[in-house]
Amino acid sequence: MHLYNATAPLFRRLVFGMEKAQVVELATRATRLIREQCERQPQTRWQYEYSPETFCFTEPEFALEICEAVAEIWQPCAERPMIINLPATVEVNTPNVYADQIEYFCRHFSRRADVCISVHPHNDRGTGVASAELAVMAGADRVEGCLFGNGERTGNVCLVTLAMNLYSQGVDPQLTFPEMKRVVEIVENCNQLPVHPRHPWAGSLAYTAFSGSHQDAIKKGFDARRPGEVWQMPYLPVDPQDIGCSYEAVIRVNSQSGKSGSAWLIEQNHGLKLPRMLQQDFSLHVQRETDSHGKEMTQNALWQLFRERYGLVAVPPLTLLDYKSDSQQDGQLSLQATLRAYGETRRLQGHGNGLLSAAANGLSALLKQQFVIKDYHEHTLGERSDSRSVAYIRCVFPNGDSRWGVGIDNDVARASLQALCNALSGGHHSGERK
Template identity: 85%
Template sequence: MLKQPAQKYQPFPAISLPDRRWPEQRITHAPRWLSTDLRDGNQALAEPMDSARKLQFWDLLLGCGFKEIEVAFPSASQTDFQFVRQLIDENRIPDDVTIQVLTQAREDLILRTFESLRGAKTATVHLYNATAPLFRRLVFGMDKDQIIALATRSTRLIRQLCEENPQTRWQYEYSPETFCFTEPEFALEICEAVADIWQPCAERPMIINLPATVEVNTPNVYADQIEYFCRHFSRRSEVCISVHPHNDRGTGVACAELAVMAGADRVEGCLFGNGERTGNVCLVTLAMNLYSQGVSPDLDFSDMNQVVEVVESCNQLPVHPRHPWAGRLAYTAFSGSHQDAIKKGFDARQPDDRWEMPYLPVDPQDIGCSYEAVIRVNSQSGKSGSAWLIEQNHGLKLPRALQQDFSQHVQQEADSQGKEMTQNALWQLFRSRYGLVPTGHFILQTYRSESQQDGQLRLAATVVTGGGTRQLEGHGNGLLSAAANGISRWLDKPFVIKDYHEHSLGERSDSRSVAYIRCLFQDGTSRWGVGIDSDVARASIQALFNAVG
């Protein structure tokens, strides 16, 4: 890289709009959406989709609720032409869905485009030509008047062809391609000239698309450009203003949102941002951003995993695991402090509460994601992550001190393995560490207790040990103290019961119970044991045995 990049690159000039109003606006409803996956996105694939993959993608877009879909560049290839024909001939287009096709400003290509649309119920013809100084000078060798003449001549032909085919409800879209680095006054001039030819009205709807063909400045400058255009375009109330942001600077989403705040009515983009170079704006991100603010996006991503699966299959491109809202790690916390906050959020949440959850701006279940993916455990995880997974999958609500103890063993295991611990590995570690594996030193077989005249309780139990079966007897002021009295006679290390917790594993009267016991030994060490049984007394005794065993 150059030490002095200013010697080679220059900043793009901002627009003068000191009384801009868009920063005070809020997005309170969804814009119109146009999916360009089947056209713009498809053109950006190393291996463009065949008919079968296109149809699979088409069905996905319909399922998500898209009402406007740019399906092809029919004059560019026979495959695209045939796909448009297939949709029409096989009656695959719902009555409330409008297909859109793209064409360059050339007579032969426009004629071919209309041939592909023969018999369509509703269609949008999208015409574009580049308008920026660089393209006028370097690519086309045309001056401003010639560029306007090209656009108006093509628009006149398109209107004529629409009027010759009244059986189709036509909509016209014009794009001054490279709008974002076209002089604002010239962008207005060419769009006014095109609109004068089309004469937009209810019978002749029109869209003017103002694309960020290549991002050349910060999103606020793009918003200024959109607001300036909306303020000065004489037919603003008669046309739909659309935006088509690309993502060259990585700010396509911000450009789209600010453009809507600045007056745009429609957003064009692709699912997960596929497109030339760094891609088009991601419509999933935009829709979910609205959803997280309580605004219905009018799109349905309630099965996000299926959306990802279909798009990856059709595009043959992976969706990044940390892609906003949809990546497989988008809701996952490995960090101990994050996990602790999320666990406390779930513990405090009531069923009818508004969603307020640390680190989770939306409920993953709303888009078909399970809570199992929220917290995952590796060597960076703390006590809350392991405890949350144990609770979610097995119903055990670990006492805080036990959470701390278990997390130390989890970190040791994860460090030694050098990778994430699966839920099954986590559970097996818990079972083996706290005595739930049925090969423990002391396994309670039967027990009997009775109260004595002195107020003490006598316990008699049959216990399976490593050497066979033994009879245990003990006395105490309660069941656990009697069991502790009896088992202490078998041990060389004196101990006391330091913590005891229990709870039911369900709401039914016949549900099993779990008991947690921590024993403190004379040398200062301590150990936890856990017992699970339909009889809470048996669970408690077994938890004690597991702690000392």
């Protein structure tokens, strides 16, 4: 059973037209009636809750007086449990003032050990969560609230936020949210009110970083993370997977994003660990794309752009068909290769101190184009012995411009040769200088 009546001076004067004694008499008379009715049904274990409504702007001494009078009638004990609920009916002060009021009450209430002190913060000033947390620190045992801050006006304190705040500090809130998105869907359907995308812990953007500097920090955090370690991640106070969210939503790409966000998504979804200078080059193309459309880039669009820019298409303009290499007595290597060059089958011959050197010399002669290979990186896609290899090559041209190419193949040599071909046949120059 729950009884509440307003106790603040404004309500006593304007709403009820009562003096203090009359307000106390109203609460005690109702409590006496409730106890009598409860005692007529002893088979039920009744719990009584009394709220001095408008507690937060009631004189502290009077709030204490009326609660003492009510408790005297109810006589709280194990058989007759009682909750004293102290609402911030309308937020009128900073959270520390509310906490001071709670502390004063807890220290001076004569039956403190026999009752549960509850708080009921609203969010008129936007500090409902802070008020609840400070009230608990001040001595409260219980918090009343709503999921995602539903309630009158600006709503009651959000219980999800309170629970997740505790969880993020290593305190078990006795509530779990393994499928936060599902909870949001159900609440939105029941209340016909949307949960804001940036609602703490539960909003669709709560774990999403668009800023380039934020994405860079998150990427470095994931790169450094080892299995089994305590969760410590820049900009992510909890592991999104703990509440049923995937890492895919952590980084999203728009015009604010830098090189790290795009690189992280490419690595997470496709296993490619882009060299730093390639990250920078790709970010320029992403920036142009997002600026031109004014929209966020989806993961599919990002991958499509990467493939188009660096040659990972079905039929690249320069396609390696086959090759053969032989070591010469002078320590040089000779290369013979067949290419499909812009629709025509061409033969290539080259010599150099290694496979890429020979290929570069042969391609330079074939295409009548001068260039120097400035960067080369390669790694396997996975840890199995039969995993495919990916190669990254940057070529620099006489005017100082450069292009990147990427190649993927079961054979690391073929991947490297195709990456070189893709760098030479790429689209617009990136504008990077030596």
